[in-house]
Amino acid sequence: MCGIICIVSHIHDTSVDLLNKFHIFKKYISNRGPDYLGIRSHSLETCNLLFAASVLWLQGKSMAEQPFEDDKSVFVYNGDIFGGIPDNLREEDGDTKLLFKMIQNSNNIPIVLSKIQGPYAFIYFDKIELKLYFGRDIFGRRSLLIGKNHDELVLTSVAKRSLEYEFIELPSIGTFCLDLKTNQLYIFPWKYRNKNFESKLFEIKTFLNKEIIIAKELSSEENNKYLTPSIEQLCLLGEIKNLESKKVFEILLNNSDWLSNVIKLKSLLEEAIKNRIATQPKYCKNCIKKRQNCNHSLIGVLFSGGIDCAVLALLADKFIDNARPIDLLNVAFDEVKSYQTPDRLTGLQTLEELRKIRPYREWKFLEINVTQKELDEQRKQHIADLIYPLKTILDDSLGCALWFASRGKQESIISPCRVLLVGMGADELFGGYTRHRAAFKKQSWLGLHNALNEDWQNLSHRNLGRDDRIISDHGRQLRTPYLDENVVEFVQGLNSWEKTYPSNDVPKGIGEKILLRSLAYYIGLKKASTWEKKSFTIWIKNSK
Numbered sequence: 001m002c003g004i005i006c007i008v009s010h011i012h013d014t015s016v017d018l019l020n021k022f023h024i025f026k027k028y029i030s031n032r033g034p035d036y037l038g039i040r041s042h043s044l045e046t047c048n049l050l051f052a053a054s055v056l057w058l059q060g061k062s063m064a065e066q067p068f069e070d071d072k073s074v075f076v077y078n079g080d081i082f083g084g085i086p087d088n089l090r091e092e093d094g095d096t097k098l099l100f101k102m103i104q105n106s107n108n109i110p111i112v113l114s115k116i117q118g119p120y121a122f123i124y125f126d127k128i129e130l131k132l133y134f135g136r137d138i139f140g141r142r143s144l145l146i147g148k149n150h151d152e153l154v155l156t157s158v159a160k161r162s163l164e165y166e167f168i169e170l171p172s173i174g175t176f177c178l179d180l181k182t183n184q185l186y187i188f189p190w191k192y193r194n195k196n197f198e199s200k201l202f203e204i205k206t207f208l209n210k211e212i213i214i215a216k217e218l219s220s221e222e223n224n225k226y227l228t229p230s231i232e233q234l235c236l237l238g239e240i241k242n243l244e245s246k247k248v249f250e251i252l253l254n255n256s257d258w259l260s261n262v263i264k265l266k267s268l269l270e271e272a273i274k275n276r277i278a279t280q281p282k283y284c285k286n287c288i289k290k291r292q293n294c295n296h297s298l299i300g301v302l303f304s305g306g307i308d309c310a311v312l313a314l315l316a317d318k319f320i321d322n323a324r325p326i327d328l329l330n331v332a333f334d335e336v337k338s339y340q341t342p343d344r345l346t347g348l349q350t351l352e353e354l355r356k357i358r359p360y361r362e363w364k365f366l367e368i369n370v371t372q373k374e375l376d377e378q379r380k381q382h383i384a385d386l387i388y389p390l391k392t393i394l395d396d397s398l399g400c401a402l403w404f405a406s407r408g409k410q411e412s413i414i415s416p417c418r419v420l421l422v423g424m425g426a427d428e429l430f431g432g433y434t435r436h437r438a439a440f441k442k443q444s445w446l447g448l449h450n451a452l453n454e455d456w457q458n459l460s461h462r463n464l465g466r467d468d469r470i471i472s473d474h475g476r477q478l479r480t481p482y483l484d485e486n487v488v489e490f491v492q493g494l495n496s497w498e499k500t501y502p503s504n505d506v507p508k509g510i511g512e513k514i515l516l517r518s519l520a521y522y523i524g525l526k527k528a529s530t531w532e533k534k535s536f537t538i539w540i541k542n543s544k
């Protein structure tokens with residue numbers, strides 16, 4: 001993952017002053033991109049600017065050093081293009097150079113961004129017009145914070161607590177543009193208005209104490225039409241009432257419409273996973289410096305053993321050279337019970353299932369055991385900075401779990417992979433939360449439909465920025481196949497009853513995410529397809 005930052009200073013800082021300011025952020029920015037660190041500064045009449053970027057090289061034949069600069073512009077980019085641009089162009093030059101050129105050659109940056117598929121956070125300085133563009137992709141898969149103090153504005157992938165700055169997460173509601181001549185701030189909203197648009201706009205206006213001009217009229221609100229299942233669909237769901245799991249999946253997969261959705265989902269997920277595996281140099285973390293060919297793991301899966309990551313791991317197998325292991329990173333905290341947590345137990349059972357289905361593959365299961373002492377130390381000294389500006393106990397707990405999991409360290413063994421596949425987004429897309437069951441109980445399909453919409457629209461600001469800051473800290477790239485644009489488009493286009501059935505007529509562990517579970521069953525994960533979602537344990541004993 002790359003780390004990007006821009007400091008806009010309205011006082012007469014010298015470039016040395018600006019560099020000193022950058023030093024406050026340097027450690028966390030550098031951690032994100034271990035392959036290169038570049039810095040540029042600029043003096044304008046109205047302000048001084050510093051740009052810096054650390055690079056985790058993933059695309060292109062050779063590493064693209066950042067910031068990108070020529071006489072027209074400066075560009076820093078943390079992202080991955082997976083579609084929207086011909087593959088051969090990306091393979092040659094890499095996505096940073098391509099996007100830089102596309103933005104430069106266009107007079108409409110938001111349109112360029114709307115065409116690319118993949119996560120991003122970026123900052124682009126137009127030297128001619130003296131405009132600073134910045135933003136995050138529509139799902140918010142990459143972090144970008146906006147911070148201020150009396151004289152400065154900072155845009156950065158990551159900050160830390162207790163600085164002389166205050167920060168908020170930049171909302172993923174469109175592309176922002178700061179006119180450095182007039183100091184006016186504009187937003188180019190996405191084509192579809194998210195219900196959070198107004199509240200997020202208000203939040204950032206209040207934070208900056210500044211008007212934000214909406215640069216383009218919003219199109220009408222998304223068509224969230226509510227339908228009821230047809231008689232045929234109700235009959236199908238009626239058939240699976242009170243049955244054991246094997247029977248449920250057999251009945252569903254015997255239905256041609258249901259099967260066709262399963263097959264479509266499989267093919268879209270495979271394409272997303274294939275892209276996310278292929279798009280990287282063929283060196284592991286240890287061998288990349290010397291460009292030394294190796295057979296070490298390139299891909300790891302954050303592996304709780306639950307259905308979301310089990311499906312990812314099994315589908316990934318097809319696209320990874322047989323000689324390379326796949327690392328399954330499983331974290332556990334409870335030292336009192338010898339780390340036999342629900343996730344460890346499920347992880348080991350799903351590992352057994354993967355080994356049976358794909359016996360020739362080396363599945364490297366890393367038992368990442370974290371003592372209370374280490375948890376307390378790392379959390380206080382380090383992880384809380386990455387979570388910032390979020391601060392709830394849930395952020396704290398999830399953040400710690402993800403940080404230790406993605407560090408990939410089991411005693412002296414450290415996973416060498418540079419890319420991690422993670423199951424984020426599956427619960428929002430397929431309806432996996434307990435609250436979906438409650439909504440269905442209260443208000444049937446309408447309640448469920450509203451709850452799913454609500455969760456989907458909250459996803460960009462609820463956890464994705466935080467997860468990006470946490471995982472990238474180990475110089476590894478977080479990739480989320482469930483949040484691939486084509487997967488999202490397909491699943492969002494389905495009716496609620498085609499993807500989840502959190503009804504009391506069907507046991508827990510089957511009804512939730514029933515489409516994804518059907519896919520798991522279909523590809524052979526007979527046990528993992530029925531694992532119930534475990535409620536997340538709050539590990540943090542003392543949150544002060």
Ligand SMILES: Nc1ncnc2c1ncn2[C@@H]1O[C@H](COP(=O)(O)OP(=O)(O)OP(=O)(O)O)[C@@H](O)[C@H]1O
Binds near residue numbers: 302421423432
């Ligand atoms: N203990 C853990 N060790 C490693 N990774 C984890 C752990 N817990 C969660 N994760 C990662 O975070 C993602 C989201 O967690 P979550 O618990 O929602 O999903 P899951 O366990 O795969 O499936 P399910 O949602 O059905 O439980 C997982 O897909 C996995 O990638």
Ligand SMILES: NC(=O)CC[C@H](N)C(=O)O
Binds near residue numbers: 056058059081095096
């Ligand atoms: N990891 C990053 O965000 C770096 C940018 C670009 N995708 C590259 O691979 O070089």
